[in-house]
Amino acid sequence: MVSLICTLQGHRDDVNWCALSATHLSTCSGDKTLRVYSTAQDFSELPYSPLTGHGYGVHCCCFSPCGQFLASCSTDATTVVWSVSAGEIEAVLEHPGRSPVRVCAFSPDSTHLVSGAADGTLALWDFPAKRLLSTRTVNDATVVALSFSPCGQALASGSTYGDLRLWDLNMNQVFAEKNAHDLGVTCCCFSPLELVMHLASCGQDSLVKIWTITSLFCVSVLGWEVKLLHTLRGQSAPVLSCSYSSDGQLLASGSVDKTVTIYDANNAVLLYTLNQHERYVTACAFSPTDAVMATGSMDKTVNVWRIQDGHSGKLAPGEFTLSFSRRTAAGRSRLLVSDWSEEDVGAWLVEEGLEGLAVTFRTNNIDGAELLGITKDTLVELRVESVGLRGKVLRKIEELKGVSVCSGVPDEYLCPITRELMKDPVIAADGYSYEREAIQSWINSRNRSSPMTNLPLKTTLLTPNHTLKMAIGRWSTSH
Structure with missing residues (x-):
């Protein structure tokens, strides 16, 4: 079951990133600010929020694993470390070369903080000492994606060139996939599971990919092996963000097509497509302790979702409470009705005042082609018992057949x-x-x-x- 808990509307520009700790939600924006909310108090904004220490737009934010600190990076070429309890600046880390910093990440034990910049440089910091340890450069590309492995001994990076790279803690490159995503990587994240190490990545090619990493830290550097495990095609435009749930069972992604997709990460099965944002989705993040997810968008809002079925805390296919009301004709006008997805059918039902049938249609996998073939007998089989409701559905379908919902927009x-x-x-x-x-x-x-x-x-x-x-x-x- 997926339910929308709340929509946060504090930012005055695009939301670029979301981060969740056990007790807080942080968001950052092109409006130069970060906002911090309490997860224990119905996502109410903290008194010291917004945080205003950056001179330009803030691209990324992340909590330290203990939740005590918050790091943020910006076009102003700095990574700022904040105290979560007081909202005060603990340190300002100036990136080598003074290049705009696009992404930052903590190691699982909080001993390291890494930042990546527009000039292709990676900076590894001793976090307790706030001291620069080493730098490396990815030529001719902007570093836009960083993630530490759950064991903390490896770092993955992705760039606008399209490459994925693995580094050890001495910043030695131990693996490179030069064409991981055509036209560029946009985000990457490790699964929190250590026994079988998976890395998810997404990019401008509209794909989410899951990579498996084997023999990690068990053999020499030459023995490292990275293989493509799954390619997920649930979105129709560049995918800008991805995130694993705390148990590694779910994988979410946000896209330029304005959707958030949620997959069964183990079986590479699309479970849900959420359509509540009005502009492209730039950020998604799961809570490390709860069945909660936050998504951010260029519509300047952050949506907070609860994802569980009431038994195991995991998604159950066919169960959902989400309204499809945001999936408007603008998204379907390019398609013939016969090409509609199950989500498009759900959106149409809501628009026509038939939202009570959305669960039934979704459970029975009714897409556009199936919709056009529905008859009175079909509705009886679907247990639509009301004669009046069956008549209304059939009339709406006939109207749909008579209207050119899609004229084939070039x-x-x-x-x-x-x-x-x-x-x-x-x-x-x-x-x-x-x-x-x-x-x-x-x-x-x-x-x-x-x-x-x-x-x-x-x-x-x-x-x-x-x-x-x-x-x-x-x-x-x-x-």
Whole structure:
């Protein structure tokens, strides 16, 4: 069962990251602030929140394993360490080379803190001493993903070049997968389970991948082995974040397609697709102690979810309380009804006032093709006992058949960022066309990188694409 606990709306710009400890939730944003909430007090914001020590947008935040400290990193080239109890700055760690810092992570025993920057540098810090131990550089790429293994002896990094790398605590590279994700890695995280070590990664190729790492720390460096175990394809646009549950059984990811997906991590089965965010989902994080997950988005909100079935605390396929009301026609207008997913059917039921049937339809795996073939007898088999309700469903389906829900929107008319029909298309320095508002927001929060290639934009100048705008206008008029 998945239920929405609350929606937090404190930030004034994109939410870039979420982190959960046993007692607190922290979020950070392009508005230069972090906000801290108490998980024990219905996610009420703490008196000292927001934290305002950064000079530019904050890209990442993470709690120390004991929950006593909070680290955050920013375009201002610093990683700031905060006291969670008082909200005071404990240390300011200036990144070598003064490059914007994109990501940071604690080791499981809190002895190390690592930060990654836009110039490709990794900095490993002695956390208790707040002292720089060593640095390494990934050439021609921005480091955007970091995660320590559960044993604390290995560090994974991912970059906009598309590579995944493993490092030991002396910052020696022990493995490199050069083309882990086409067009760039966006996030990576280790499963908390130590017996069988898994690493999840996601990227601009719209995929989530699960890698298995064997013989780790049992043989020489040459004996390290990393193999691709699963490729998850539950989302239709670049995947920006991923996170394992505390027991390693679930894996969540957030995407540019505005969805959050939850998988059975062991069997690579998609369990749920959550559609409550209105812009692309940039962050997701599980609580280390509870069946709670937080997701953050460019819609400036953070959603907090409870994920359990009341018995084992794990998801049970077919059980859910989530409303599909956010899955609007904007997301389905590009599809023929026969191509609708089960989630699209659920969204349609809600919009038509038939939300009471959503669980039944989902349990019976009714997608668009099945929906169009539903008859009176089918509804009887589904135990829809009310004659009036059966009649209403059949009328709505007939209306659906008579309306061109999808006119086959050409992909070039859709903004690559929002995946919606463009109203004011502009050409960026990478040669691609985007909705003006979307690419401007992306540039402001992504350090001038291309959404399509992840390479730096040579200029932030945006040129109106009048030809494309007229073409979209003509297509809209005729459809």
